[in-house]
Amino acid sequence: MNTSDASKEDFAHRCDAEDSLRSFRDLFHFPRAPAGKPLYFVGNSLGLQPKATRAAVDQELEDWAEFGVEGHVAARHPWLPYHEEVRATLARVVGGLPREVVAMNSLTTNLHLLMVSFYRPTRERYQIVIEDSAFPSDSYAVQSQLDFHHGRAGFDRDHGLIRLKPRDGESTLRTDDILEAIELQSSSIALLLLGGVNYLTGQYFDLPAITRFARDHGIVVGWDLAHAAGNVNLQLHDWDCDFAAWCSYKYLNAGPGAVAGAFVHERHLRDRTLPRFAGWWGNDPATRFKMGPEFVPVDSADAWQLSNPPVLALAPLRVSLEIFERATMPALRAKSIALTNYLEQSLKASAIHERLRILTPPKSADRGAQLSLEIDGATPATSRLLHERGVFCDFREPDVIRVAPAPLYNSFHDVWRLVRVLNEVFGGQ
Numbered sequence: 047m048n049t050s051d052a053s054k055e056d057f058a059h060r061c062d063a064e065d066s067l068r069s070f071r072d073l074f075h076f077p078r079a080p081a082g083k084p085l086y087f088v089g090n091s092l093g094l095q096p097k098a099t100r101a102a103v104d105q106e107l108e109d110w111a112e113f114g115v116e117g118h119v120a121a122r123h124p125w126l127p128y129h130e131e132v133r134a135t136l137a138r139v140v141g142g143l144p145r146e147v148v149a150m151n152s153l154t155t156n157l158h159l160l161m162v163s164f165y166r167p168t169r170e171r172y173q174i175v176i177e178d179s180a181f182p183s184d185s186y187a188v189q190s191q192l193d194f195h196h197g198r199a200g201f202d203r204d205h206g207l208i209r210l211k212p213r214d215g216e217s218t219l220r221t222d223d224i225l226e227a228i229e230l231q232s233s234s235i236a237l238l239l240l241g242g243v244n245y246l247t248g249q250y251f252d253l254p255a256i257t258r259f260a261r262d263h264g265i266v267v268g269w270d271l272a273h274a275a276g277n278v279n280l281q282l283h284d285w286d287c288d289f290a291a292w293c294s295y296k297y298l299n300a301g302p303g304a305v306a307g308a309f310v311h312e313r314h315l316r317d318r319t320l321p322r323f324a325g326w327w328g329n330d331p332a333t334r335f336k337m338g339p340e341f342v343p344v345d346s347a348d349a350w351q352l353s354n355p356p357v358l359a360l361a362p363l364r365v366s367l368e369i370f371e372r373a374t375m376p377a378l379r380a381k382s383i384a385l386t387n388y389l390e391q392s393l394k395a396s397a398i399h400e401r402l403r404i405l406t407p408p409k410s411a412d413r414g415a416q417l418s419l420e421i422d423g424a425t426p427a428t429s430r431l432l433h434e435r436g437v438f439c440d441f442r443e444p445d446v447i448r449v450a451p452a453p454l455y456n457s458f459h460d461v462w463r464l465v466r467v468l469n470e471v472f473g474g475q
């Protein structure tokens with residue numbers, strides 16, 4: 047594509063006509079916009095509702111009405127093993143073995159449950175590495191883990207957290223700088239917990255390289271994949287990370303507060319020495335209903351489950367993952383790269399480029415379906431103007447707009463229209 051193509055509406059229509067995933071858009075409800083057709087670019091915050099979700103939830107309500115307690119076995123999707131319904135599809139989305147993944151709880155809860163097992167600080171090795179721009183919940187979670195442990199382990203709480211900052215004048219982290227920071231303090235770092243795709247800049251880290259390097263230095267590696275799951279191609283098993291957690295309401299479209307996911311690498315699944323907060327749904331199903339007092343963990347990620355599955359909340363995740371199963375991650379990622387590149391090219395080819403700095407890395411390999419745009423004059427008021435023109439996007443102080451073209455339901459023509467509206471609102475043309 048050259049830059050003059052990018053500004054033509056025809057070009058967008060041609061790309062859509064050639065897009066093998068174009069019909070997936072019809073599987074989703076788009077929200078009402080104040081004017082015109084909605085331009086939904088916040089799938090990185092809350093993905094759209096699949097039209098099939100309502101029937102799936104209704105089905106569970108009907109089965110409950112019809113069967114009562116018998117629904118545990120008699121429901122169309124029996125409730126007792128309901129979390130099994132999403133295991134295979136979830137595993138494919140994140141590149142884990144089926145027994146390495148489980149859908150449960152919410153993201154921050156899972157981070158804590160996994161840190162109970164995988165953050166075991168000693169007086170010498172206790173530090174946790176995060177991004178300086180980590181999502182606040184992740185910052186709070188790791189700091190409260192430090193608070194929880196430092197008295198007993200006897201380490202220096204004030205030096206417990208290492209926050210990775212970009213170089214002056216840069217907005218994203220360089221892999222070499224990350225590795226150097228790890229190497230510098232490798233003997234005192236216990237845990238590396240980064241966002242696979244940074245929520246603010248959209249930077250997609252080199253997960254395999256960082257994981258390998260940190261693990262070679264004896265560091266436990268966990269990834270927060272809130273902005274990566276359903277967005278980029280993940281191979282968690284092959285990349286050998288220790289654990290990961292993600293939410294399902296962003297790119298995974300499973301609805302507000304949806305049931306989250308967790309990954310634990312196979313090598314830990316038989317380790318009976320791991321500390322763990324246990325509940326009956328983590329017990330081996332073969333003996334679960336003997337109702338004995340001794341916890342016998344199942345040899346899968348399910349061992350971290352506490353409670354019986356929340357069926358009404360899992361139904362939307364089941365529906366959503368079936369869509370991913372049909373679309374497939376490699377095809378979605380290919381379209382996503384094309385869409386985001388097209389967005390970048392179109393912005394650069396339009397007048398707004400003079401008022402714009404793109405914080406997201408320029409290479410496709412280093413980013414997912416998101417561009418973070420620092421725009422001169424972007425304020426909450428300009429976000430309202432965008433919304434009045436049908437644009438759903440996200441504003442961060444002081445002047446950053448994040449837009450995420452989601453390949454399941456955004457079209458090239460959506461991107462073309464978005465660029466036009468941005469130019470209108472910011473006086474570019």
Ligand SMILES: *Cc1c(COP(=O)(O)O)cnc(C)c1O
Binds near residue numbers: 152154241270273293
């Ligand atoms: C969205 C997001 C969260 C949200 O946490 P919840 O527990 O789902 O409320 C946490 N961390 C990151 C990195 C996120 O992007």
